[in-house]
Amino acid sequence: MITRLNSRRIFLKAGFLSSAVFVMSGCELFSITTSEETIKLLQSDIFPKAKELGINTSSYVSIILHHSRVSNGDKAFIKNGVKWLNEEAVKIHKTTYVKLLSTQRQEVLKEIVKTEWGENFMYNMNSYLFEAMFGDPIYGGNNREAGWKWLQFTGGQPRPKEMYL
Amino acid sequence: MYDVCIIGSGAGGSPIAYELSNAGFKVVILEKGKNYSEDDFSKDELGVSRRDMFTPPLNEQKHIINEYNEDGTFTRYDGEESGWSFWNGSLVGGSSNLMSGYFHRLKPNDFKLKSVYGEIQGANIVDWAISYEELEPYYAKVEKVVGVSGRVINHKQQEPRSTLNFPYPELQTNGVTQWFDKACDALGYEAMPTPRAVLSQDALKRRGCYYSNFCGSYGCASGAKGSARAALLQKCEVEIITDAFVYRLDSNESKVTKAYYYTKLGFPHSIEAKIFVLAAQAIESSRLLLNSKNRFYPAGLANSSGEVGKNLIFSAGGSGTGRFIFENLTKEQQDELMQVGLFFNRSLQDWYDYEDDGKKYKGGTIDFLFEHQNIISRVQREMYDDNGKLLWGDALAEKIHKRITTSRVLSFEVFNDWLPTDKCFVGVDENVLDKYGIPVGVINLYGHPQDLKVGEHLAKKAVNVLKKMGAVEVDYSISASPPANLVAGGCRFGKNPKTSVLDKNCKTHDLKNLYVTDASFMPTGGSVPYTWTIYANSFRVADVIKKELS
Secondary structure (H helix, E strand, C coil): CCCCCCCHHHHHCCHHHHCEEEEEECCEEEEEEEHHHHHHHHHHHHCCHHHHCCCCCCCHHHHHHCCCCCCHHHHHHHHHHHHHHHHHHHHHHCCCHHHCCHHHHHHHHHHHCCCHHHHHHHHHHHHHHHHHHHCCHHHCCCHHHHHHHHCCCCCCCCCCCCCCC | CEEEEEECCCCCCHHHHHHHHHCCCCEEEECCCECCCHHHCCCCHHHHHHCCCCCCCCCCCCCEEEEECCCCCEEEEEHHHHCCCCCCCCECCHHHHCCCCECCCCCHHHHHHHHHHCCCCCCCCCCCCCCHHHHHHHHHHHHHHHHCECCCCCCCCCCCCCCCCCCECCCCECCHHHHHHHHHHHHCCCCEECCECECCCCECCECCCCCCCCCCCCCCCCCCECCHHHHCHHHCCCEEECCCEEEEEEECCCCEEEEEEECCCCCEEEECEEEEEECCCHHHHHHHHHHCCCCCCCCCCCCCCCCCCEEEEEEEEEEEEEEEEHHHCCHHHHHHHCCCCCECCEEECCCCEEEECCEEEECEEEEEEECCCCHHHHHHCCCECCCCCECCHHHHHHHHHHHHHHEEEEEEEEEEECCCCCCCEEEEEEEEECCCCCEEEEEEECCCHHHHHHHHHHHHHHHHHHHHHCCEEEEEEEECCCCCCCEEEECCECCCCCCCCECCCCEECCCCCEEECCHHHCCCCCCCCCHHHHHHHHHHHHHHHHHHHC
16 A cells, blocks of 8 residues: 555654754854744745745645655755855855845855755755645645646646655 | 465566466465555655655665776666666556556567677677567457557558457547648658557456546556556456565575565565566566575576576667747647647657668667656756756746746657677675665666667657657757666576576576566567567466466
8 A cells, every 4th residue: 555644744843944053154153043944035035936826835845854755865955955055144144044135145045056065955945845836735835736727737636645755 | 385476566477477367276476565556546746756656765775786987897876875766666566557558569570680680799689589470469469458559550660460450449649649740741751659558448347548647657547557457467366465575586406496575574484386487577586586596506596507687688769859839839739739638649660670871770669758747847847047057036937937838848769779788787786785684686787889879860860750840949868878667688588598597488497487577588678668578478478387287
C-alpha cells in the first residue's frame, strides 16, 4: 500500500522553522532571528505572485524539512542558506534580512545570486515555492487551485487522497 | 514445494506467472516492492515525480556508477551522493506500471545484426539465438492478452505480422497530429500511429483509457495501461509475497535449491521450488547472480562463462523539442494546440535502417509526444533567461505565464541501438552495502561512438518535421547518457555456453532449473523501447517451462 502519512509528523513541524538562527558578523554574534520569518519574506521577494494569489508557500517548507524522501543534505542546505542570507544582509546593510526595506533586500539577492551557494539557494527556495503553489492542494499550498487557475491548468484525476510524506 | 518461484513481478516475470498459474501449477512471486490496486494510483506530481514514491530511497539502496571518460579513466559516482538513480519501479508489476506504453516490435534484422550489418569495431555484436519468426506469435499474443491499441499502416519498414491489425482500435489523438501528418507528407516521410499498450475501450475485464493527461511515470487508475499487474497478475491466482528482497540463490552443481529473501523489517526467509525464474530487471538480476557465488560457482551463480553482468545495454539516442507559439497560429490552431488529454501518438521508422556514404547502418525509431504535463517541472524549466541568468520576481512570473498559457512544446525521443561493449557491464562492490547488508550493484557505463552518430542522423530528421510544422526553438540532445528505464543485457542468450549465460530458451547453461526472463537475455537491444519484447519473450519461455513441468 502507499506509504501513509505519519500523523505524528504534523506535530513535529515546529522545530527548525520557529527556532532561533544565530546570525554571525565575523566572529561576533550579531542577531537572532527565526527561519520562518526569513523564508516567508524571501519567498515573497522571489515570487510575489504566490502571495497575490493568496497562496501560503512558506509553511510547505516545513513539509520539506521533515520529508522522508528529501536528503539530509538538501535539508541542511535550507538551514545554512537562511543563516548565510542573513549574514550577507548584515554584511551589506548592517541588519538582518527581515529588517531591511524591499529595495535593500533585492540588493542582497542580487549579490548572493552571483555566488554558487546563493544561486542554488534561490533556485531551491523558488522550486519549493513552486511545489507548494502548483502541487496538489492537499499539501496545503495551491489554495483552491489558485496556482493552477493562474496558468489555466487542470490537475490530473484522480487526485491524491493524502499527502505522500 | 512450489513448482515455480519467480523473482520480480514486472514484465519479465509476470507472463510466466500468468501462464503457469492458469495452467494449474503452484507459482510464487517474490517482489521487493508493495502491491497496489487501481484505487491507490493518483496524479500526485509531488509524490510520484518529485519524491519518487515508487522507487527505493537512495540512502537505503543505491548503485555505484563508473562513467567512462575519453582518456580511458572512469569517474566514480555514489548513487546516494550524486542522486543518480537506476531504480525504475519497486512495486507489484514493476516499472511496467509507470511506462508510457510505446509499443514497437523488433524487426527481423534486429535478430541478426551481425549477419546483416557486419562487425563493428569495439562492439560485441552477435546474432540472436532465435529469429523474428520464432517470436512473432508471442508478439501477437501480447497484443491480445496485455492489450495493444493502434492501426497498422504498410510503411516500408513494417515488420511481418500474423494478424492484419491490432486487436484494439487506436487511441484518440490531438488535432496537432494532423499538422504532423501533413508535414511528413510534404517531406516524404511515412508518419505512423504509435501502437500503445493502452486499451482504447473497455476490454479484458479492464476499463478503457479515460485520457487523464498523465500517463507516463504514473500508475494507471483505470487499468487501461497494460502493466504486468493490471493485465496479468490481477488475472491469475498466483501467490505474491511483497516486501521480499531476494539477496541470494543457493545451488548445488546442477540446480538452484533455494531463494533467500529478507522482509521489510530484515527477517530472513527461504523458499524452495522446482524451477526458479529470475526477472529483477537487468542490473539487479546480474547483481543477484554475482552475489550468489558458492563453491560450485565461485565467480557467481551461472557464471562459469564469466559473462554474467557483461554487455549491459541501454537505449541509445536522445530527445529534442520544438515550441508552438500563439503568435504564429490562428485562433482555431491555438485551441487545437491547447487541447489536453488526447494523445499525440506518432512515430517515424523510415530510417530503421539507412545508407550513408555507401554504408548500411542500423538506424532506429523516433516517437513524438507532447511535453509531459507535470506542471511543476514545466514551470521550473522557465527559471533561467536566455542568457542563463536566474530570474525571479515579476519578470519570472510574466515569463512563466506567457510560456505556459500561450505556447506548447512537442517533443521527440530517438531510440537506436546501444552497442554492447566490454566497457559497459554490471559488477558488485563488496565494500558498499545496501540496507540489507548486501553488496550493491556497480554500473559501468560506456557508449560506443556509433550510437551517437546514428542518433544524430535520426534527430536531424525529427528536427525537419518540427520545423516544417512551424515550431520554433527547435533543439535536441543526443548523448551517451543512459536512460535508466531502458536497460537490458547482462545475461545474454546464445548457443555457446562459453560466450553466453543463457541458452536459447533463457535457461542458464550452468543450472538446469534456473531461467532469466527479464531483458537481461538480449544480446543486442534493437531500436525500440524494450517492454513488448520482454513480454513476448517471457510468454515464449512460459511455454517451454510449461512443457518441462508437464
